[in-house]
Amino acid sequence: MSLEDYRQQPKVFAAFALPTLVWLLLFFVTPLTIIWLYSFGENVSLVNIETTWTLDNYVRIFQPEIMVLLWRSLWIAGIATVICLAIAYPIALVIATAREDKKPWLLLLIMLPFWTNLLIRTYALLNILGTRGRLNQALEWLWGVANTAVNRIGLGGMQLLGENFTPLKMLGTPSGVIFGIVYVSLPFAILPIYSSLERLDRSYLEASLDLGAGQWKTFRYVLLPMTMTGVVTAAIITFIPALGQFITPDLLGRGQVDMIANVIERQFKRANDWPFGSALSLFLLYITFVLLAVRSFYDSRRSH
Amino acid sequence: MNNIANQNPKKPFEYSRKWSMRLVFIVSMIFLYAPIIVLIVFSFNNSRRGGNVIWRGFTTDYYKKAFANEELMLAFANSITIAVSATIVSVFLGALTAIFLWRFRFPFKPLAEGLVSLPIVIPEICLGVSLAMFFSKMGLWTTGDTPWPLNLSNIILAHITFSFPFAAMVIRTRLQNFNREMEEAAKDLGASEYRVFRDILLPHMRPGLIAAALLSFTLSLDDFVITFFTSGPNTVTFPVKIYSMVRFSITPEINAASTLLIGLTLLLTYIALRYQRQMINKND
Numbered sequence: 001m002s003l004e005d006y007r008q009q010p011k012v013f014a015a016f017a018l019p020t021l022v023w024l025l026l027f028f029v030t031p032l033t034i035i036w037l038y039s040f041g042e043n044v045s046l047v048n049i050e051t052t053w054t055l056d057n058y059v060r061i062f063q064p065e066i067m068v069l070l071w072r073s074l075w076i077a078g079i080a081t082v083i084c085l086a087i088a089y090p091i092a093l094v095i096a097t098a099r100e101d102k103k104p105w106l107l108l109l110i111m112l113p114f115w116t117n118l119l120i121r122t123y124a125l126l127n128i129l130g131t132r133g134r135l136n137q138a139l140e141w142l143w144g145v146a147n148t149a150v151n152r153i154g155l156g157g158m159q160l161l162g163e164n165f166t167p168l169k170m171l172g173t174p175s176g177v178i179f180g181i182v183y184v185s186l187p188f189a190i191l192p193i194y195s196s197l198e199r200l201d202r203s204y205l206e207a208s209l210d211l212g213a214g215q216w217k218t219f220r221y222v223l224l225p226m227t228m229t230g231v232v233t234a235a236i237i238t239f240i241p242a243l244g245q246f247i248t249p250d251l252l253g254r255g256q257v258d259m260i261a262n263v264i265e266r267q268f269k270r271a272n273d274w275p276f277g278s279a280l281s282l283f284l285l286y287i288t289f290v291l292l293a294v295r296s297f298y299d300s301r302r303s304h
Numbered sequence: 305m306n307n308i309a310n311q312n313p314k315k316p317f318e319y320s321r322k323w324s325m326r327l328v329f330i331v332s333m334i335f336l337y338a339p340i341i342v343l344i345v346f347s348f349n350n351s352r353r354g355g356n357v358i359w360r361g362f363t364t365d366y367y368k369k370a371f372a373n374e375e376l377m378l379a380f381a382n383s384i385t386i387a388v389s390a391t392i393v394s395v396f397l398g399a400l401t402a403i404f405l406w407r408f409r410f411p412f413k414p415l416a417e418g419l420v421s422l423p424i425v426i427p428e429i430c431l432g433v434s435l436a437m438f439f440s441k442m443g444l445w446t447t448g449d450t451p452w453p454l455n456l457s458n459i460i461l462a463h464i465t466f467s468f469p470f471a472a473m474v475i476r477t478r479l480q481n482f483n484r485e486m487e488e489a490a491k492d493l494g495a496s497e498y499r500v501f502r503d504i505l506l507p508h509m510r511p512g513l514i515a516a517a518l519l520s521f522t523l524s525l526d527d528f529v530i531t532f533f534t535s536g537p538n539t540v541t542f543p544v545k546i547y548s549m550v551r552f553s554i555t556p557e558i559n560a561a562s563t564l565l566i567g568l569t570l571l572l573t574y575i576a577l578r579y580q581r582q583m584i585n586k587n588d
Binding site: 003005006009012013016017019020021023024027028029030032034035087090091093094095097099108109110112113115116117118119120121123124125126127128134183240241243244246247251261268274277278281282284285288292 | 318319320321325326328329332333335336337338339340342343346397400401403404407408409410416419420422423425426427428429430431433434435436437438441461462464465468472497522525526528529533543546547550554558562565566569570573577
């Protein structure tokens with residue numbers, strides 16, 4: 001099927017293309033241009049911002065307090081992404097190798113929480129992660145079982161697991177925020193890996209096993225490299241929203257584990273420092289662009 | 305060779321049969337579902353405070369309380385109004401976008417495609433902040449005395465901006481398997497451009513349009529971050545209201561309200577799946 005040249009039917013083309021382009025220009029490009037101009041501006045009064053082309057707002061990003069936050073956002077999002085990929089790969093493998101009639105149901109099982117409101121899922125975690133919440137109850141039970149086992153085999157005197165169970169502190173700590181981000185973004189990570197596994201020519205795996213490579217070697221040298229595009233896509237579409245997460249650090253971090261988005265929110269809602277908030281938002285946007293460029297570079301290098 | 309094959313009785317791609325893989329899968333499912341199930345179960349818990357740890361008996365009081373909470377119900381009405389309006393425009397705009405990208409060759413096409421997909425990929429907070437600044441700069445900031453539902457227009461505009469690219473993506477996927485020979489045959493038989501569109505292309509697009517509508521509706525209903533920045537004190541949506549309730553104090557009423565929203569999402573998913581199944585059966 002060949003595409004029509006727009007010059008053959010310029011009116012039909014315009015009728016279809018113009019509404020979209022006008023909409024994007026008005027409600028997407030213009031808003032971004034406004035914050036771009038604000039990011040080079042100064043507050044002249046409470047609500048008036050004059051674009052003076054100052055670079056102050058960008059310089060302020062590099063002051064230590066903000067750099068600490070940026071760095072924290074990067075590593076929290078990074079660790080969450082790695083954990084997501086490590087869980088997502090086996091799940092995607094199970095779905096891709098399940099019986100054909102089961103596949104849609106397994107996919108639905110993955111997608112259902114994803115369709116549930118992000119805020120509600122985070123709120124649900126808030127109930128689980130407290131020091132006296134369900135996660136710690138489950139861990140305490142496991143600790144009890146393990147402790148009894150240790151006592152049974154006669155090592156009780158050594159108190160290998162400590163005298164008492166110490167509850168994990170998750171709320172207000174980076175681990176709680178990472179837990180929350182993994183929880184909300186896991187489905188994002190599964191789908192691209194799944195679709196790359198579906199497209200895979202399985203005879204390569206058979207060949208590898210037939211030629212004597214073990215399961216692990218086959219995974220490491222055949223399966224993983226062949227599905228790397230899916231893994232990279234999964235990593236990027238998990239990492240970008242994770243980096244800009246607002247709700248998770250806000251609710252689970254309890255103000256102790258702020259990330260970039262929390263600082264941006266404060267500039268607009270409380271501190272009323274719109275120029276600095278704009279500069280931070282654009283900084284986040286530039287990081288996103290760099291990541292997308294990395295991905296398309298990766299894709300193009302693989303296809304050659 | 306055979307020797308090695310015998311050591312590996314399972315076929316190479318039967319990971320779903322390995323117990324270790326199954327265990328990972330089951331544990332992950334517990335991880336995904338347990339918090340939501342606990343939330344739903346404890347919406348029926350008869351306890352005023354800290355009701356999420358100790359079970360104190362069954363009650364539906366918190367649902368009655370949620371329904372009697374006028375602010376919450378107004379937020380719910382706002383959310384539905386916004387979702388319906390945003391869905392209608394998103395599907396329309398998404399269909400136009402999908403058609404022009406699918407059908408035509410034109411200069412700077414990659415640029416146009418990039419621009420359309422950009423609202424999907426940029427961090428939500430950037431879009432929320434920039435739209436909030438846009439509305440205040442353009443004087444489109446709705447004041448307290450704008451009559452309902454006009455005071456929701458900023459939020460509706462914002463929702464259309466982030467959901468129509470998703471709609472376009474879904475509709476375009478459907479258009480990929482349209483047989484253009486049908487269109488040519490109709491034109492050869494004297495059908496006008498408009499009739500071809502109405503009688504051939506539109507019926508083919510229908511499942512895509514419905515899928516796009518359900519997706520846009522869900523996206524709009526679920527959005528928190530962008531709405532949080534573009535809403536005013538009088539234009540609170542359901543998720544924004546739940547957020548302010550969570551910040552204030554944690555009560556079983558929030559669980560009840562959340563359960564209602566989860567129920568609505570499940571219902572929409574069910575409708576989408578049923579519809580999809582009908583389409584598959586028809587095509588057979």
